Amino acid sequence: MAQDDPQLYEFLLRQGDNSLVLGHRTSEWCGHAPALEEDIALANTALDLIGQTQLWLAYAADVEGHGRSNNDLAYLRDVYDFRNVLMVEVPNEDFGRTMVRQFLFDAFQVPWLTALQSSSDQRVADIAHKSLKEALYHLERSTDTVVALGDGTELSNRRMQAALNYLWPYTGELFGQDDTDKAMQERGVAPLPASLRESWNATVVNTLAAATLKTPDDPFAHSGGRNGVRHTEHLGHMLATMQVLQRSYPGAQW
Amino acid sequence: MSAAQPTVKQIWQWLEQIPDPEIPVISIVDLGVVRDVCLQGNNVNVVITPTYSGCPAMREIAESITTELTDHGIEHFNLETRIAPAWTTDWMSDEGRTKLEAYGIATPQANGGPKHCPQCKSTTVEKISQFGSTPCKAQWRCLDCLEPFEYFKCI
Numbered sequence: 029m030a031q032d033d034p035q036l037y038e039f040l041l042r043q044g045d046n047s048l049v050l051g052h053r054t055s056e057w058c059g060h061a062p063a064l065e066e067d068i069a070l071a072n073t074a075l076d077l078i079g080q081t082q083l084w085l086a087y088a089a090d091v092e093g094h095g096r097s098n099n100d101l102a103y104l105r106d107v108y109d110f111r112n113v114l115m116v117e118v119p120n121e122d123f124g125r126t127m128v129r130q131f132l133f134d135a136f137q138v139p140w141l142t143a144l145q146s147s148s149d150q151r152v153a154d155i156a157h158k159s160l161k162e163a164l165y166h167l168e169r170s171t172d173t174v175v176a177l178g179d180g181t182e183l184s185n186r187r188m189q190a191a192l193n194y195l196w197p198y199t200g201e202l203f204g205q206d207d208t209d210k211a212m213q214e215r216g217v218a219p220l221p222a223s224l225r226e227s228w229n230a231t232v233v234n235t236l237a238a239a240t241l242k243t244p245d246d247p248f249a250h251s252g253g254r255n256g257v258r259h260t261e262h263l264g265h266m267l268a269t270m271q272v273l274q275r276s277y278p279g280a281q282w
Numbered sequence: 283m284s285a286a287q288p289t290v291k292q293i294w295q296w297l298e299q300i301p302d303p304e305i306p307v308i309s310i311v312d313l314g315v316v317r318d319v320c321l322q323g324n325n326v327n328v329v330i331t332p333t334y335s336g337c338p339a340m341r342e343i344a345e346s347i348t349t350e351l352t353d354h355g356i357e358h359f360n361l362e363t364r365i366a367p368a369w370t371t372d373w374m375s376d377e378g379r380t381k382l383e384a385y386g387i388a389t390p391q392a393n394g395g396p397k398h399c400p401q402c403k404s405t406t407v408e409k410i411s412q413f414g415s416t417p418c419k420a421q422w423r424c425l426d427c428l429e430p431f432e433y434f435k436c437i
Contacts, residue, residue, distance in 0.1 A: 065410060065411035065413070065421065066411075068411065068413050068414065068415070069411055069412060069413040072413040072417050073413075075334070075336040075338070075417055076334060076335060076336050076417065077336070078336050079332070079334060079335030079336020079337065080335050080336070082335070082336070083335060083365065154365055154366035154368075155365065157366065157367075157368050158335050158365045158366070158368040159335060161368060161437045162334060162335065165412065165435070165437070168412065169412045169413075
């Protein structure tokens, strides 16, 4: 087991934090969704994402080698230690934005996890294989929902388009590239995220067309989440809720 | 003084008595959650795998196994969770499938939807929602007898 591998650690945090933050955001719908079936679906999606988080952060904690657990990484780090993309931390706003975000994320996760299945790192490949089964199922549902609401009523179309326009500048960060990405590529752990852009674009453009939504063409991309330089103001509020137990009663155990 | 050393076969038989916490009509062995049982000296090693990565039943399954082994006088055992190869519905036993169907849960099918309504056997069915009461199930409805039912997702 690598004890001193900050780049692999960074890579694993990015995987775990994306699923943790999106999983928590999605879980905020529990008991509030517009229909019982949607409530159950959102809670189950959140559960899958938290489950994937446990696998990624357990590996990250092992690589870090400081005796911390996946729970420690989830509950005892603060905003600037998180390595998720900004898109997953912005507030849910409404059901439309929640589902558009889920779709944009799933459309990336499916080719990404597919590629990670052939990682030179066996544990990464195993986690990817397990998670991909769930991501495929999520993509099927988020695609159907985006099409149904985009190509729905005038109101649902307007809200989906507004959600898409809001989220679009956050999608570019999915394809970011820095020293960690290059190191992972050189070691065969993961491809460069940018290499998946074409596949992601194809999925997104086709689905948005079926949903009668206009694909934004603004190339501006927010960044700063996956490298921890600058998160949005929203993550701190989310963590304050998610981590409240450990903040109030440090070391508390279930 | 511990009981006589059990055989691997006996241990499997004990584990077959443990119901799945969320679908108690089938056992954790029928479900394919128990992947391996082996003896190393006087230590029993049991390997389990989650159906879904976030399956909330894993802790209870581990506790049930601990209780079962302890009740049979096993003092030295180890529970190992393994995620690879990833769980698939192909590992569900034929007996498990029969029990599920009799209980009213449609069994997983490769085409992604139920073969028929578990109540009236009609093939005219429709999906209500991709998710159900547990991560492993979806909700469907029979258009003939009008009964809603759960379908065990095929993964």
